[in-house]
Amino acid sequence: MMPGRMNSREVRRMMAQMGIKSTDMTDIKKIIMEGTQKNYVIENPQVTLIEAQGEKYFQIAGAFKETTKTTSTEPVLPFTEDDIKLVIEQTRVDRAKAIEALKKTGGEVAQAIIDLSSK
16 A cells, blocks of 8 residues: 555554554644744644654644844843932932832833832
8 A cells, every 4th residue: 555545544553553653732832943043933833742662753834933033131121220320319229129110110210219209
């Protein structure tokens, strides 16, 4: 029998005879592969786990896209160093409290100063 003419039931039976297990992984929503310069994303993938001779292999199909990789792992804050200094000068609090107040106000310097002054 030619492999191109086999139905899926026959293929599964032959794979089981050879000790190959195949499992569909239906709960996966997104696959992200991190490269050195780009990330590769597969949305709504169809993933099949194939186990043969003690090894695990994945067969993946889905909508593929490349994304540029960000260079910094630090979160971008909505305020600058000058904003922090201004809050410290106006309220006479330490740096940590000034940063915390700016984070709470989403980077609004005036609101951070008002909040710290009212305490």
